[in-house]
Amino acid sequence: MAEQKNMEVCGSVMDGVAEKGSVLESPTKKVPTEYTVYPIRWVVLIIFVFYSASNSMQWIQYSIIQDAVVKYYDVTSNTVYWTSLIFMITYVPLIFPGSFLLDKVGLRITTIIGAFGTCAGAWLKVFSVPQDMFWLGFLGQTVVAISQVFILNVPPRLAAVWFGADQVSSACSVGVFGNQLGVAIGFFLPPILVRAQGTVEEIGADFQLMFYLVAGFTSVLFVLILLFFKKAPPSPPSAAADLGSSLDSNFLQSIKKLLTNRNYVLLLISYGLNVGVFYAISTLLNQIILNNYPGANADAGRIGLVIVVAGMVGSVVSGMVLDKTHRFKETTLAVYAASVIGMVIFTFTLDCGIIGVVYLSSIILGFFMTGYLPVGFEFASEVTFPEPEGTTSGILNACVQIFGMTLTLSYEQMLAKLGDRWSNVILCAILAVGTVITALIKSDLRRQAASEYKG
Template structure:
């Protein structure tokens, strides 16, 4: 295992882009995908899982919502750990947890072991806190100003790729059979496939993943390293006089970061609008099986493919949005456009769901996914702009924590309204929430602090 080099001990005087940055990003994308794929793997075959384990559909919904619930309390210590120990250590912790949880689920194949599968799912869910906060930070420390938005989009793409696989793979493997032994056999194949994949990815991270390159990729990261080095030297002097003071100072600084973030009005508006958009996506994804099957009986695999269509279209939207951001830096304008088009997509999905033609549902889902999921990396990058120079891990960590609250709320409300009044009213409720989120987005200031820092630094062309 290679030791993690601490570039803060050096005094870098130049800027350089390393080719291996793409390999580092690829490893992270694989890790993110393997974790995200397990989020929806039960809910997308909810009717089969309820039959095999003899549980209610709400119990299956909780295998998805546990991702949201565990994120809220764990993201703050995880964000602190990212800043204190670096990306390598925290990514290793997350990948090990992801692997262990996957293997526990292998042991859950028995109709009386739903609690075992839930334990494994909970461990995988906790590992998520070491995934969602990473893309913005990894992009910042490995990529230059002209690639940072695209790299962040690719990092988020890993999560979307995993969700796509989570929609696609379980319905292909786990069939709706009257024989519980057949279902158990299918579950065994699925669980072993995930466990083997997460094991390989875990080994790749342990062997190859690095926190940051020897030389910084941009002027802003160079300045950050210099500041970190000065802070470390000062703390070393203070620690010699008072060993406990350095730790207290670091804890106080983390508290001040949180205070600055929660008093940033633009950031707070983005938290609310981003939370609404992503919460709606979580709700639709979690209940997709229950919403679509009443209209299209026996189309379990089609439900998975519809979910896949949502996410794959969103991948295209994410990459295109990242490229446009890198070229134009029009963060607020692109955010508004994507939000308005997400609302339009939601309207189309709502009014075409019961048309009787599943091909139309595919098209409506693709339209919804392209704009709604494509908005995700834009929100990450806009948050980094509004809060610079606060650490991206903390900024995105809070953003995702708020998202989980909205996700739990919207999934619960969506399910209750669906049960009480049907899918049309439930979807209209989500459309109303998106309308409110669009209004909030209008009032977010276009305060591009990170771009201002790049312009002030006037970075020269990096060396390859």
Template sequence: MTTGAWLKVLSASPEYFYLAFLGQALVGMAQIFILGVPARLAAVWFGPRQVSTACALGVFGNQVGVALGFLIPPAVVGNHEDVKDIGHDLKILYYGMAVAPSIMLCLVLFFFQKEPPLPPSPAQASLRQQLPITDKSTDRQTYLQTLKSLLTNRNFVLLLFSYGINVGVFYVVSTLLNQTVLLYFANAEEDAGRIGLTIVLAGMVGSVTGGIILDKTHRFKECTLVVYFMALAGMLAFTFTLTLGHIWVIYITAGFLGFFMTGYLGIGYEFAAELTYPIPEGTSSGLLNASSEVFGVIFTLAGGEILGAHGDIATNGTLTALLLAGLAMTLLIEGKALKRQAAITLRHSHTHLEQEEMLTTQT
């Protein structure tokens, strides 16, 4: 990501468009890996009553970056008549975008620890106990074997598709938001940008709220179903309030949609970690991100074509039908197939038995 950001610094000139494209591609590829970090870090560093909130805060950080993306570039880069002035503003923007990840890279290189000295949860303790007795030459799964294990896990595959559909629909809504709003409100470009910001900010709150609720209840499937259903309701509300002619109503329905649709991100990561334990959380969340990117590209291209040919009602109706299909897939996931919670329960049982044996021996 840092390399791509510095390439963009060098590309702030019309003749270096290819360099800007290369830098953007590197940043985009890095995003797949970075988006999977919160679930892994949360599992390694936080206990069972903190892990979902920690993951949600990681997703929250990502959404803060998206929100800043709505605010900072328009404030820094002006719409000048002279291309050189635009290039000057872009150079300032790109320097800021390169210095920040460079600082983070140095902090990670010099201060980042792989794991805490003591495991923060019974699930992590079980994993550490298994590592010393593992024969590295024969028993350690390769990455391809891990992928095979994930892709043959029926519950995870259902989540993989339902997650990709949800986030893919969110990408379409965000990408086509400006065009959709302008169909009903002339000269509302600034309002469209603020509505997009509202979606992101509401999603940040939704993400943290979902993490806290998961830590309190550990009801992963139930929370996922509720959030998915409310995202579906938000999509319907957003679709049919556009025709009312009141821009303030769109702010409300878009915020409602963003709260649940973006709030689903962290919940999806944690649900995947529960379904696929002891496979590393970074692998499962990486697949979820890849699924969302694939569905996002397909849905965005299709959504643009439908919007141009048949209008926004047909487009949003299609997106609503896709969310309904994703909700149906979520219903098919077995709610009792929570392997990480089972490991925690088993670990507690073993600890309790060991304590009883020690008391009996002392007696």
């Protein structure tokens, strides 16, 4: 039955291809083709990982040392949190032109634009060290935030363009791994580099060192991208990539098809709830930890690091499971349900008085909650094939930013009025709703059907 369903799905896809005059002579005729993958794909992927990290490491750069920023620049805590929220705000209106650009000019040009913006924003922050120049640092943060439009929707597209059918999920996981790596660095380094208990002069020198390090790193990556980042391999690496490249993409038509795809819309909501909760916890993590463990500034950064590193492991494991089993819905549902359990454990151990226990609960939470990111990306690519991966993931990320901004602002208010325990219980309930929505998504694996059909 599963094979029959896949053939029916693929048949509808092939009909569209035949209408456009593809290489297939008939929608019912298989044409066995031998595909080649190129070693340089790993160079392209590794460069992208560090490029993505250089951007995402700046997302939480101010928020995780909120108390030091407030002390040095004499701004409010809310102003500091907006340095994180600006990433969510700028993404939503810009994702459609960003996705359109990726679809029309390809990976190389899009990546060069994003790398330049990330580098330029980092250098603006270098000149924002004087205490009356926080506005310039915020401007630099905004430029970096805008540049993420050219990053977040790339992993599924890069994986599909460069990697074979048996590696595409793992490659997407590694691509998402770059974003998580950057967030981990963003949690870890600022509390180490910037001494919250230091004098104003010491904090200023610490800020200068941190900003120079980030600007230098982004500059090196920009040069590497100019020299080595390629648009596409000489020939498609898989049947799905071959089929995707043979279709003429209509951007507005793709958006219409995506937003009328029931499975995709359900995934938008469930994915948005999961990642939105992660954004809320990440943005306010410094406040959460300090409320329960006063003076534990460095621990707040390390706990954030633990959450993200565990999620990086979860991402790689999930990608390997998907490549081996192709059980996209089952894997997505299992990881989502485990995220609920992880959030419950985190909620009821946060105020236990033993910060080591919080580290352990953060490992469980991070492994599943942030490990869910590439799983959702890949499931979206499956249920929407042959629509462009950049458009699919772009809308997915736009939805995430809306949920993330809403949940972060709501979480901040809940913490003030309800305290940690009940605020986190509400987040647990939100994740439980997301699990139910995920269960309603049908396992419509169109990309797998296309690969089996042409293979």
